[in-house]
Amino acid sequence: MIGATISQISAIISRYNSFLLSALCFLLRCCNNISLALTLIWYLCKMTSISCKVEGMHCTSCALNVSKYLEKKGMQDVNVSFATEEVHFTAPAGADSKEVLNGIAQMGYRVVLPEDAPTQQPIYTTLTFKFIFCAIFTAPLLLHMWVSWPWLHEPWVQFALTLPVYITGMWHFGLSAARALMNRMANMDVLVTLGASAAFVYSFVGTVIYGNTDYMFYETTAAIITLVFLGNMLEEKSVKQTTSAISDLARMQITTARLINTDHGHEHIHEVDNRTLRTGDCVLVNTGDKIPMDGTIYWGSGHANEAMITGESAPVSKKEKDKVIGGTILEDGSIKVYITATGKDTVLSYIIELVKQAQADKPPMQKLADRISAIFVPLVLSIAVVTFLGWYFIGHTTFATAMMRSVAVLVIACPCAMGLATPAAVMVGLGRAARNGILIKGGHTLEMFKNIRQVVFDKTGTLTTGKLQLGEYQFFDMSEDAFKQVVYSLEKYSSHPIARAIASAWKTFGELPLQQVREHKGLGMRAHDKAGNEWQLGSFRMMAGITEDDSHNLYLVKNGQLAGWINFTDEIRPEAAIVVTQLKQAGIKSILLSGDTTRKCRELADKLGITEVYAEQSPEQKLQKIDTLMQAAPTAMVGDGINDAPALAKATIGISLSDATQVAMQSANVVLLNNNLGSLPLALGLGKHTYLTIQQNLFWAFIYNVVAIPVAALGFLNPIVGAGIMGLSDVVLAINSVRLRYKNVMN
Numbered sequence: 001m002i003g004a005t006i007s008q009i010s011a012i013i014s015r016y017n018s019f020l021l022s023a024l025c026f027l028l029r030c031c032n033n034i035s036l037a038l039t040l041i042w043y044l045c046k047m048t049s050i051s052c053k054v055e056g057m058h059c060t061s062c063a064l065n066v067s068k069y070l071e072k073k074g075m076q077d078v079n080v081s082f083a084t085e086e087v088h089f090t091a092p093a094g095a096d097s098k099e100v101l102n103g104i105a106q107m108g109y110r111v112v113l114p115e116d117a118p119t120q121q122p123i124y125t126t127l128t129f130k131f132i133f134c135a136i137f138t139a140p141l142l143l144h145m146w147v148s149w150p151w152l153h154e155p156w157v158q159f160a161l162t163l164p165v166y167i168t169g170m171w172h173f174g175l176s177a178a179r180a181l182m183n184r185m186a187n188m189d190v191l192v193t194l195g196a197s198a199a200f201v202y203s204f205v206g207t208v209i210y211g212n213t214d215y216m217f218y219e220t221t222a223a224i225i226t227l228v229f230l231g232n233m234l235e236e237k238s239v240k241q242t243t244s245a246i247s248d249l250a251r252m253q254i255t256t257a258r259l260i261n262t263d264h265g266h267e268h269i270h271e272v273d274n275r276t277l278r279t280g281d282c283v284l285v286n287t288g289d290k291i292p293m294d295g296t297i298y299w300g301s302g303h304a305n306e307a308m309i310t311g312e313s314a315p316v317s318k319k320e321k322d323k324v325i326g327g328t329i330l331e332d333g334s335i336k337v338y339i340t341a342t343g344k345d346t347v348l349s350y351i352i353e354l355v356k357q358a359q360a361d362k363p364p365m366q367k368l369a370d371r372i373s374a375i376f377v378p379l380v381l382s383i384a385v386v387t388f389l390g391w392y393f394i395g396h397t398t399f400a401t402a403m404m405r406s407v408a409v410l411v412i413a414c415p416c417a418m419g420l421a422t423p424a425a426v427m428v429g430l431g432r433a434a435r436n437g438i439l440i441k442g443g444h445t446l447e448m449f450k451n452i453r454q455v456v457f458d459k460t461g462t463l464t465t466g467k468l469q470l471g472e473y474q475f476f477d478m479s480e481d482a483f484k485q486v487v488y489s490l491e492k493y494s495s496h497p498i499a500r501a502i503a504s505a506w507k508t509f510g511e512l513p514l515q516q517v518r519e520h521k522g523l524g525m526r527a528h529d530k531a532g533n534e535w536q537l538g539s540f541r542m543m544a545g546i547t548e549d550d551s552h553n554l555y556l557v558k559n560g561q562l563a564g565w566i567n568f569t570d571e572i573r574p575e576a577a578i579v580v581t582q583l584k585q586a587g588i589k590s591i592l593l594s595g596d597t598t599r600k601c602r603e604l605a606d607k608l609g610i611t612e613v614y615a616e617q618s619p620e621q622k623l624q625k626i627d628t629l630m631q632a633a634p635t636a637m638v639g640d641g642i643n644d645a646p647a648l649a650k651a652t653i654g655i656s657l658s659d660a661t662q663v664a665m666q667s668a669n670v671v672l673l674n675n676n677l678g679s680l681p682l683a684l685g686l687g688k689h690t691y692l693t694i695q696q697n698l699f700w701a702f703i704y705n706v707v708a709i710p711v712a713a714l715g716f717l718n719p720i721v722g723a724g725i726m727g728l729s730d731v732v733l734a735i736n737s738v739r740l741r742y743k744n745v746m747n
Contacts, residue, residue, distance in 0.1 A: 048091040052101065055121070056109040057082050062176065065185050066104060073100050081423065108179045127236055130172060131229040134165045138226040141219040155207040158218040166200050169193075169225035186377035188415050194381075195410035195719065196224045198403060217404065223720040224411050231727020235420075235734060255327075257292035258284040260336065274326075281339045285330050293326040294346045295337035302333020372418060380413040380709065387713040404719055408712040412722035413705060414729045421697035424737035429690030432741055437674035438683045445669040447694075448653055449687020453633035455583055455680070456626065456647075459594035459601060460498070461640040462657065462677070463608065464570040470505055475556070475564035483564050484509040487556060490525040490537045493517050498553065498568060521619045524554070534559055540597055541616055550597050572607065575678035580608045582681045582746075591629070593622055593637075593647070622647040638680065639668075655680065685745035693740050697733045704729050 057063050063082035070078045075089040087104075091097040101111045123129050140152060141161050151157055173196070176189040200221040207216070257274040260267050260282040269284055274292035277283070282298075285291055291304065303315035306328045315331045318324060324337055327348045343349065384406045392402035426443040433440050440446060457463050475483035489512040491499040514527040514535070524538015536542060536557040540550040546557055552565040580590045591612045592605050601615035614625055623646045629635045630652060637644070637651035648654030648668045656668035657675050672679045712722050 048095075048097055049088070050091060050097050050101075051086070051088050051114065053085045053112040054080070054087045054104060054109045055085055055112060057085060062109075062187065065107070065180055065183060065187060066109065068185060069103060069107065069183060070100065073103065075100065081427075082420075084427075107183065108175055127229060127233040130168055131226065131233050134168055134222065134226040134229055137161045137165050138219070138222040141222050155203075155216055158216055159204065159207055162200065162203075162218040162222050165222040165225050166196065169196055169229075173225070173228070186381075188377070188413075190377055191380060191410045191413055191415075192224065192228050194384075195407040195723075196221050198407050198410075199224070199719065202400070202403060217400070220404070220407070220719050224407075224723040227720070227723040227727045228411070231724075231730065234727070235416075235730040255290040255292055258286075258289075260284055275343075277339055277342050279339055279342055283337050283339065284334070285324075285337055286334050287330060287332050289330050291324050291326055291328050291330060291337065293339050294341040294348075295324055295326075295339045297322050297324060297335045298338050300333060300335035302335050303331050305329045305331050376413070376415040376418070376705075380409065380415075383709060383713060384409040391715070401715075405713065405715045407719045408715075408717050408722045409709055411719050412708045412712045412717060412726050414701075414708075414726045417701035417704060417729050417733055418698070420730055420733050421701045422694050424734050425690050425693040425697055425740060428737045428740040429686050429693070433683065433686050436679060436682060437672065437676070438679050438686070439671040439673055440683070440686075441669050441671075445653060446687045446690045448634070448669075449684055450691040451634040452588060452636045452653060452684060452687075454589040454591055454629060454635050456591045456593045456629065456635060456637045456651070457610075458637075458639035458644050459592060459596050459604060460496075460570060462573075462638050463576045463592070463604060464572055469569045470501065471567040471569050473564065473566040476562065478558075478563060481509055483556070485512050486535060487537060487554075487564075487566070489514055490517070490527060490535060494519055494525060501568065502566070523618065539595065539616075541595075541618075550599065572604065573677050575676060577608050579677050579680055580610060583684075584609070586681070586684070588684070593617060593625060595619075595622075619644075619646055623650055626650045636684075638677070655683070681746060686740075689740060689743060689745040693737055696736055700732060700736070701729075 054066060057066065057080075063080045066087065067078050067080040070080070070087075070089050074095060075091060077088070077090045079086075079088040081087075091100065101113075105111050138161075141158060143152065170193065173189040173192045176187065177193040180187045180190060199217040203217045203221065255274050256271050257277055259270050259272045259277070261270065262268075277293050283292055283295070285302075287302070297318055297320050299320065301317075301319040304318050304324060305315050306325060318330075318333070318335065323340075324335070325348065326341075326346045341347075387409050388402045388406035391397045391405050392399060395402070397405075422443070426446060429446050430440055430443070473483075478486075484506040487502055488506040488509060491502040492507070492511075493499075512529055514529055517525065517527040519525055520538070520542070523542040524536065526534070526536050526538075528534055537554060540547075540552070540555065543555050543557065543562075546560065547555065547562050549565075553568045554566040555562060556564040556566075583590050589612065590608075590610045591614070592601055592610050593614045594601050595617055596615060598613075598615040601613050605611070605613045617625060622644070626635060626637055626647045627650060630650075634652040636653040636655055637647050638655045638657075639645075639648055640657045644656075648656060653670060654668040655670040655672065657672050657677075670683055672683075708717075708722070708725065711717055717725075
């Protein structure tokens, strides 16, 4: 049981190492079994997360081969993306990751680690060059079918024109096929290599032995290779369209910065590459400039366009002490920024990394397609052999005719379509979500969106703005300053929105030294001062037996006696009512689940049109309620505090706002980066339509092969036409996936 738990938790946490420390701290605070928690920490520390690029994967079958190799070597959480060439996996304790990476290199791919300097791909290795090179020699070969130029019909002339194409094809497809077979795998390149080689060898033998045109199928060899290159090139360009959102974000990272150097009290400004900046540097940002790295404003003011990060088109006002995000644009004003994060530690880098990992994540539907792809090539080879034997021995055709129909079966089959069906749609869906300020952690989350039938909302900071304003307060048997000092001293230890509001407003009244400070999640704070007094500050549920008045937000208790109370005003989010209405129209029930009093929860629910309310719930009760609700229907939970983290992790989909605590963001499957609840219907719609697009792609991939292979086997297609159709099959999937970038997903 412990081993299974470790495996599940480590699989989640290992993907998000930037939050590992906070996640472990949360685990220690919440786990009742300390020995289990310590075992988890030891196990996680022994694991190594590897991220790198693997160049040379020119189809989804290549990515599947790399993935299978890593799984055979015992690697965990393996994610391989053909489109981005990104590979992520976790090496268990004792595994030699260098040996594993060397194994990938021996398969014929180039492994590029993050610390390696980027290199430009030689032009002769690109698909565009290979296609153009082969097309130059293939054109005359196809021309001989329409013109009667005698020299074009000479066998040795056709051999000379075909040989460069065949060598190029074997360099590309043949080597890939050989690597796949050496690893006891089979991919599309095996089919292309066998088909082209069968036609070439048959033609060459006929040329050498007989020397006449009855045995010449050189144009078939050249056309197969050239058309497959064309299809791969179009597929590559189409697939890149699906990753354009991440490319746009990545381009935002590189800019020029105005570095401020101070010499004897005088400031000197130098233009530098922002990648050379370090934490603690100071930079000047003027109107129209891109903010070079994350930082804090220490001089000036302005308005920043954060649309690419949050999806919010309206510029955000920035002043001294405000944080700014690297890659965003200062639309007006002039500011000086103290750099607080660079490189991989920036918000933008974190978003890009999470989206890349999410795009490589395989939904359950894709795993089914992968299993089918694994047996697809051997099945096609069997059909090709049966086709040849059937036509030659039963159909009594010539050897050449039987061979050409067998070759047509080989080249029209397309296992890549099944491998591309899901990743293409997931990449577009996640990319569109990122552009709209929605960070979705995994393709499996997108697929789960389709089943959501109820959404559970927290109250404070979720349905309300969380920007609490101090209202009325009352104190007993103590001065006002002493009251504020005690309250501040207790609340500064909490990250709850109410605590933040108090700490910000009353920090000038000083601090009372406290001991044994404890936070009881969902209830409040408890501590002792040096004089031995016991202080409690919390909600009405913490006041059992002390007062019956439940009309206040916070109660202060000294040695078991009521010492004061505080009220707050919290504005309802302007978009909350619209979101609840949209969910209702989509057939999704809205539920309010809060630790606040029943009276206040009912008031809010009535204003928003929510009929099902669960109030005065502790974190443990929230967790239990989510579990109960999930038994009735798949449930999404929206929350923002530490007390929501267990429920967020338990829900079918956990959704957090961007100003939530780190633990809440870590526990959630989805983060609304623009801190706008209005993005929730879009996230749900994207999930639904991404799944629909995956279904369409898989239908096309299966129906194409189910129809095309028998048609070729029955002799209705020649190999050249088959190669052309196969080359375009993947492009259809990519184009259908790209539609998701512009499709209306709100219905």
